[in-house]
Structures are given as C-alpha cells and as structure tokens.
Amino acid sequence: MIYIVGAGPAGLITGLFLIDRGYDVKIFEKNREIRSTACGEGCDEKSLKKLPFDYEEAIAKKVKGIKMFFGKWFFYVDVDGMVLNRQKWLEKMAHEFLKRGGEIEFSKKVEKIDNKYIYINGEKEKYEICIGADGPFSVIKEYFGNTYNYMIGCQYEIEYDTENMDYLEFYTDRKFSHYYAWIFPKEKSINVGLIGKFSMLDKFLRYKNIKGKIIKKTGGAIPVGSVQRIADKKVALIGDAACLTNPFSLGGLSPIIYAAEILARNINDLEKYEKEIKKHPILNPVLIKGMETIFKTEEKEMEMFYKKINGKELKEIKFWDLFHLLWHPSTLLKMYKIYKAFCHSLKWGW
Numbered sequence: 001m002i003y004i005v006g007a008g009p010a011g012l013i014t015g016l017f018l019i020d021r022g023y024d025v026k027i028f029e030k031n032r033e034i035r036s037t038a039c040g041e042g043c044d045e046k047s048l049k050k051l052p053f054d055y056e057e058a059i060a061k062k063v064k065g066i067k068m069f070f071g072k073w074f075f076y077v078d079v080d081g082m083v084l085n086r087q088k089w090l091e092k093m094a095h096e097f098l099k100r101g102g103e104i105e106f107s108k109k110v111e112k113i114d115n116k117y118i119y120i121n122g123e124k125e126k127y128e129i130c131i132g133a134d135g136p137f138s139v140i141k142e143y144f145g146n147t148y149n150y151m152i153g154c155q156y157e158i159e160y161d162t163e164n165m166d167y168l169e170f171y172t173d174r175k176f177s178h179y180y181a182w183i184f185p186k187e188k189s190i191n192v193g194l195i196g197k198f199s200m201l202d203k204f205l206r207y208k209n210i211k212g213k214i215i216k217k218t219g220g221a222i223p224v225g226s227v228q229r230i231a232d233k234k235v236a237l238i239g240d241a242a243c244l245t246n247p248f249s250l251g252g253l254s255p256i257i258y259a260a261e262i263l264a265r266n267i268n269d270l271e272k273y274e275k276e277i278k279k280h281p282i283l284n285p286v287l288i289k290g291m292e293t294i295f296k297t298e299e300k301e302m303e304m305f306y307k308k309i310n311g312k313e314l315k316e317i318k319f320w321d322l323f324h325l326l327w328h329p330s331t332l333l334k335m336y337k338i339y340k341a342f343c344h345s346l347k348w349g350w
C-alpha cells in the first residue's frame, strides 16, 4: 500500500496515475472534505490533456491565450488555455480515484514521518512508501530538512460579465505588485489577484474600476526557488511540498501533472524520480533567471519594451521592433532573459 499525504492537486493526480498502474493507494487528508486552496485556476490545455480522466465539466472558461500589460501597453500570445473551477475539478478527480479503487481518509492530519512510521492524529503506522503532497508548508518536507522561500499571493473572486473576456490578463506594473497582478475570467466571475497584500489588490481594483460583488477572498504562499531533496528509497515529495512551482510564472498545476507521471512511472525506484525531475525542462534554470531578471528590471525599461511592441502577438514581434534597445544593451539583455523564460514557460506549462 502506498500512502499519500494531502488530497490537493498533487496528491490526487499522483494517486490517479498510481491506481492506473495497478497500485493500492491511500490518501490522508487533514480536512473533512476535498477543499481547494487559493488559486487563480489558470492552466494550459497541453498539460491538462495528460490527465487520465475527463475534466471538461470542471472548465469554467476556455481562453484564447495570454495578454501581458504594462500601463496602457500590452502584447499577447494566442495559446490554448483555460480557467478551471478548481473545487469541482478536485472533487471530480477524487471521485475518479475512489471509483478506481483508491482510498481517502479525511480528518487525518499527518504530524510527521520518520524512516519507518507515519504519525497521524497521535498514532503511528508503519509505511512502505510515503508521498508528501501536503502543500507549501509540508510536514513531509521536514523529513529531508528542506526549507523554502515563499511569495505571498492574494485574490478575490468577483461577480462579473465575462462574455467578452477571452484572455488570461497579467499586469506587470510595479505600482500594484512587486511581481504581477492577474485577472482570469470564469463563467460569470473573475479571479483578480496579485503577488503582494490585499491593500495592493484593493488599489488594483480601483485602478481597473472593478466593482462587482466579492464572492470569495483567498490567499496563500507559493514556494519558489530550486528544488532540493525530493526522494529517497521510501519517501518522495511532489507539488508545493517539493517546491515544484514554475519559478517564472509561479504556476503549480502544470509542473504537478508532469511530475506525477514521472513519479508513478518510477514508484519502485524513487531516487530515479528525483534524478528525472531535476533534469526535466519544467525545472530549466532559464525560469529562475527570468524571475530574478524581472526583479532587477526598472519601470522605465519595461516601458521602453512594451511601448514598441504594443498590440502585437508574440510571433509578430521581430528583432527590428527592439532595435532601439541596441542603445541600451543592459535592458536588451534583461528583456532577452525574460523573453526566454516566457517562451519556455509557454512550452512547458504556465
């Protein structure tokens, strides 16, 4: 029997892949039921298509791509994506997992593991294999002694007419967030959030003149940085517990889907899972470089870049559009690093 800690996306997706390979799997979840954590719910279609179940009914809205804004300027990318109804998506996944023979024990808070036992609600149980999918503040990560850096995100879901909204919108203006803000359309609502505090988000809402009724207020931590130790012979980490978020886009769902398939395939040799993940394109160092470069880029440099490519689709942007940056070589180099990370993210899931 394989034990998984946490019935979030990482635990459920890994559980499904394992069940489909014929393993017995039990998930321990601390909550009384499936409960989504904070999320913009945006995901690319290419990654979602790898899931071994029909998720169509959990799609809140399909989008044509991504729009990147800076002030009044923007560029866009046409690429298949969607905004999920994540609660419905997780419930559907849990249903599939149970239907195929998996077990979920709710109200089971795992306190820790050592190399033999898993400690749950004051009792201990021997395990053969334990997968830590227990989110950003994972207790299983402590088995490896991992410590993470976090970015904090906050979000409102707001009632809104989204009929004419076909893109995931990102706002890179520093006056709202030190990283970015987002507006993702759902069926009859939008997820509006940013990396930073609610006071900054309120300012962003005023700037965008968004006034609808707030349906939900959520926030959470996103682990960022390099992946550390994530497996030995009997224990493995996945998802936020493994710091497996895309450090550039901060998306966690696509990396989970890639990692869960690799983990299930290597369940009898978990150290191979770690090796394969560390070499995988979802952890390419260009992503971290891209994120670090954004923090080093000044407002006026962003402005120079966006002004020249305003209104264009990514593929239409030619070197000549950025010719003026030849007189600002350090800005040109920064934009190149960000561009590389952006394109890599588009290819491997945002």
Ligand SMILES: Cc1cc2nc3c(=O)[nH]c(=O)nc-3n(C[C@H](O)[C@H](O)[C@H](O)COP(=O)(O)OP(=O)(O)OC[C@H]3O[C@@H](n4cnc5c(N)ncnc54)[C@H](O)[C@@H]3O)c2cc1C
Pocket: 005, 006, 007, 008, 009, 010, 011, 028, 029, 030, 031, 035, 037, 038, 039, 040, 041, 042, 043, 108, 109, 110, 111, 133, 134, 135, 136, 138, 139, 153, 154, 155, 193, 218, 219, 220, 221, 222, 238, 239, 240, 241, 245, 250, 251, 252, 253, 254, 350
């Ligand atoms: C504001 C915000 C917006 C985001 N937007 C996006 C987005 O648009 N797209 C995207 O791809 N990613 C997004 N992310 C990241 C994404 O939400 C996470 O990467 C993803 O939820 C990680 O899934 P997980 O299963 O690893 O962890 P979680 O979703 O945190 O799930 C962990 C599960 O484990 C359970 N658990 C925790 N501790 C224990 C314990 N001790 N014992 C038993 N059970 C336990 C929890 O109750 C939970 O059910 C966003 C994150 C934030 C904070």
